[in-house]
Amino acid sequence: MKHKSISYAKWGYIFVIPFFAVFIVFNLFPLLSTFKNSLYEFYKSNGVTFGPNWIGLQNYSKLFSAEVNVGKYFMNTFIIWLMGFIPQIFFSLLFASWFTDLRMKLKTGAYKIIFYLPNVIMAAAMGMLFFTMFDQSGPMTNMLKPFTGGVAYKFFENVWSQRTIIALINFMMWYGNTTIMLMAAINGVDPSLYESAQIDGANPSQTFWNITIPLIRPILVYVLITSLIGGLQMYDVPQIITRNGDAVNRTSMTMIMYLQYQMNIGKNYGYAGAISVILFIVAAALSMLVFYINSDKDERRRKKGVK
């Protein structure tokens, strides 16, 4: 690299070929052809294929029209995500601040391992497990009978109980992950700040709100946005719980479930393309935010280094 006579640059190009060749063939081309689909009338009905015929942006206007109303599925996704995310960020912050509190000296190892465990479990299997647990004759339904008026509550026939169970699974799968992320962030805060706060007589909640929160704000924003992007992709759990989304008037059908529905069951490739483009735009906008937060931070770090 630093040699004058030999240039190693060609090796740089050679080594990135597999990655980018695969990316272009298996990601970029499909993405472009997905975009192209969104501009055509193209669907199958009773085994007959219609199109592809160029129709410009009509798929988009139909998706947002009253009879299709894609906004409904966006709201479903957002509501279920929010129902999981609020407790997730609350408890993750609480646990991360406890785990990193030097005065409390908690033994944390086993808790971290247990809290993270649901994250490695197959989401589809989690969905199936919770479905069997909260089913009419399921063990949880039986255990909750004293609280549901002595009868087996129909968890999967009510909008909010169904959404609550999906959100609960999301919460269980992600709070451990977020706790560990936030712990890493809090551990990165200069410990002398906590020491001087203690000497000044600050109580734990003052330390938390006035030191921890402002200093880990970049990671909090990062957690929020990456969780939003993850929420946008929500599919496995509600798909299994609601048996392809139809349960309770599609009130728990998420965007990706709707996309899958249009691809596999509706066989409307024009719609599916348009849904993909909308999802892409939202995800790309959120990704840009993450990207700028990260590069902002790198810049600050570099400036600090110069000093």
Add this chain to the structure above:
Amino acid sequence: MAAPIDAVGQMSNSRALLIRRVISYVVLTIFAIISLFPFFILLINMTRESADIQQGFSPLPGTYLIKNFKAVMNKPDWAMLAALRNSFIISASCAFLSSYFSALTAYAIHVYDFKLKKFLFTFILMIMMVPTQVSALGFVQMMNDWDLTNNFIPLIVPSIAAPATFFFMKQYMDSALPLEIVEAARIDGCGEYRTFNSLVTPILKPAFAVQGIFIFVSSWNNFFIPALILDKPELRTLPLVINLIRSADYTKFDMGAVYMAVGISIIPVAIVYLVLSKFIIRGIALGAVKG
């Protein structure tokens, strides 16, 4: 470090501290129980007979473990053994390909100076967060055109381009791979590709282990893309079997067998996780530093 501070007003503080510790242990233990409870129910019901399960939950294990296991394995339409094998082949291949080629790509960006380097690096960071589902339609159509549905290739080969794995490897190299090692290898007359394979990969072993596990697990648990690519029963992966059980009228099923099928899909990963948990949790924290 904390001792001199604790000495300030120790008498009044120590009781408050004790109360806070007790409260936090109680809350943490409650959450640990909540996290483990579904798995407890699963493990118990895996050992019980279907009729027993229908009658209500009991915390005592039954004697049907082996029978339930045999029942699952003998259901021809579930093809559980084939699903286990398929899931394993796909996940192991993805873990290997993804970590190797992402490391190679990260190495190229880390070590060499070339014109497109900065552009490529920025590009990968920008696409890192874009979900794969948004290109699924075009992907499935293309695989149809190429006659690659009901084939593992579309589930394995794309893992070569894994931006998140690349990013982790790049971070790891920044902290653990000094360029002097590469220079020294060059002086000794070692070829560039051999340097990577025989000198660099051993240094990256911890990163390979962490990423290998993560990729294996996410591929093992992947449901969306396999559902679009595979429909032959003998090619199904585990999540597709779970979906099959859910889609059929499952109330008519042997419930012990349903719990057993769920157990078979998650227990291998759970065991690997528990054995390597310290390692994995350090890996997540390492990934978190990027934020």
